Structure formats: C-alpha cells, structure tokens
Amino acid sequence: MPSGASSQRARAYQGFTQQILSGSIRPGQFVSQRELMTLLDMPLGAVREMIPRLEAGGLVKTVPQRGLQIAHVDLKLIRNAFQLRAMIEREAVRLFVRSVSATELDEIEAAHHDILNRARRAGVDRPDADLLDDAQSVDWGLHDRMVDAMGNEILSEIYRVNSLRVRLITLEQTVITPARLIPAMEEHLVFISALKRRDEAAAIAGLEEHMESARSRVLSTSPDVLRSDWPAATAAPAAPRKTTPSNTTRRHP
Template structure:
C-alpha cells in the first residue's frame, strides 16, 4: 500500500495478475510478453514494467532467454515445496492461535463452519460453494495473521497463490469436497475451542496432508 493507504498502480496490477491467474486467463507455464500482460490485465505498460520484478521475486514468473517471460510452471517439486512451506507456517500459526486467539473469535469461526456444514448436507449450491471457499481461505489467513508478523503473512500469501495454481481442479473447493473440508476444519476448531495444542496440530497436519495428497493425485 502507498503511504496514503491507497493501492499503487503496481499493486493494482499485481491484483489484476492474480485474478487472471485464478480465472485461468493466464495459465501456469504460459509465455507472455509485456504487451500481452497489458492486454490481459488491462493495466498500463508502466505499471506492468514495475510489476515484473515483483512477480519474479515472488517466483510467479521467470525470464527465459530467447522466449520471454514464463508463468510459474506447476510440477512435482512445486507441489512438494509449496505444501512443505505451508505446513511449516501453519503449524506455528496454529500453536499461536490456540494460545492467544480470543474465545469470541474462535467461537464465531466455529459457528460459521457449523452453519455451512449444515447447509452443505442439504445440497451444495453455487452460492454456498463460493461462501465455503472464501471461508476456507479466510480461516487459514486469520490464523497466520494472528501471529502479528507481516513478513510471515506476506510469504504465506505468495505461497497461497502457488497452492491455488497447483492442479486447481483438485485443490480448490469442489462441491463434493465442501462437507469433508468443513469436517476437517471442525476438528481443528474443536481443538482450538478446547485449547488443546496437540490435537490442533494433529488436525492441521492431517488437513494439509489431505490437500497435498489430492494435489499429487495419490
């Protein structure tokens, strides 16, 4: 954010790039020129030129000699590395959240999950699917941000972009996964309500391992 609190053009371009990535208008492994990035994001060339070093630093694109810029390519190494980093960060965040999260916040998160879980048992509508996906991301982001460490939050957000790129059909919230994912979250939340660090860690580790194995197709 700029010092005045308004997003800069580069920040707007970054968000536009992410949106196009998640909508698959930009695809993993795709080669793009600066002009093509302008066209697909709708941002001016100057903003794109400022954006590129950040995308390179985040590992979202790389420059390939003679060919131009390539969007991050999804392979086994990326899957393993991204999920390993996620596990490291979320284990620490879960312990911190278990120790210090306000009771009211934990209870609210649990109540929201119970509500979605009950609705999902009756049938998953597009609206419920979107709400469940948002709640899934928000739940993990909330625990990470509870650490109060902007560096960790930043690293986690970039890694989350890569997680969402990995076999999107397997890692995003699909209708048939809503109930199972909510159930996995409920195990974590029940442990958090009880302030049981060991149970919370076991639950978050199991939850991330399920997502990792789904991404690997095993």
C-alpha cells in the first residue's frame, strides 16, 4: 500500500495532468510552486516531490529566477512525440485486433457515432456544452484502451506521459471545434470497422492514416509559432574572460 507521501505525490501528478487536459496549463507558461499548490489544491511538499517526475518526462523545465516553465511546442517535440506514439500504437493494434471483444467494439463504435452526430448537429461554431470534453474522452479513451490491453505497465506509463506531450502540442497548435471533430471521428470509425472485421492490416492502415492526419493538422500551423528550442534563461550572460598568461594557451614554435 502506498505511503501517505507517495499517495499525495501521485495525486499531485494526476492533478497536473488534468490541468493539461483541461487547457488550464498552457505550453511555455511559467508557474511557481506556490501557484501549483493553489491550482492543484495540494501541499507544497507533494508539489515539490512531483517536479522531478515532470522534468524527467520533459513536461516542465526549471528556469532560474523564473520558476517552472511548461514545455514549449517545437518541431522537434512534434516529431518525437508523434513518432513514439506511432511506434507504441502500431504494436498495440496488432494485439488489440485479436483480443478485444465484439461487445466492447460495439460500445466503442456507439460512443463514436454519438459524438459524430452531436458534432454534426452543433454546426461549426456552436457545440453543446460538453461536446468537446466528451469527444476528447472518447478519442483518447480508445487509444489508451488499446495500449493498456497490451498488459505492459511500463509501456502504458511511457504512453501516458507522451500523450500529455501530444495534448500540449494540440493545445498550442490547433483549436478544437466541431468541424475538426467530425473528420477525427470518421477516421476512428474506419479504424473501428477494421477492428470489427479482425482485419489487422486494414486496422494498422486506418490507425496510421488517423495519426498522419493529426500530425498534418498540427504542422499546418504557421512555422512562426514553432520554437526550435527552450528559451534561454534570463540570467545575464557571463562576462568574457580576461586574457592573461595563466589562462591563455601558449603556442610553442
């Protein structure tokens, strides 16, 4: 059974992930430990113990005199996150197409049709109050379920952290609207149809098409907003060293 401290640390991390999923924490944002205390409603100790895990996952960076900075979205992050996602999900599909039950697939398909119908009724700019949240839950729920069905806790954890990176990318580069939901749900339904036929090749092809569409939507954003690296810390640059006999490399004839 986890100790009280580890339980609080886990709750703080879960709260942080929920803030990313809800869009309350944005890419590139600076936040202090005390601000995280308030945001997560957790004690300072739990927040401090959570930070190394966030740093190890590349989700935050400590910037001297500024605090914690949420990961920036750049081309390297987009490439790496989508590549890792594709590697894990391809293997997951190979197992899922054989192991998922027909009843489970019927439930998954019905949930997607419900989102698709609601998005079509909502039109482009007037979604119902819960549509976007429900759509993301259905969308990512399918991907998470496939990966978890592999029964590999290490891979599931790697995938969960990478999913947060993908969510940050999505939050930064795209605006989720009913018009964007419709093609995503339609792509999923093609994929689900292949799963129901137990057609592994078609399922993998459908998954790859869906992930490529998602990546293309992100990369269609103007490159001006994509940053190539973390911003430099705000500390003043070091003064140039004086050239003295003690620190000058002497050249011998």
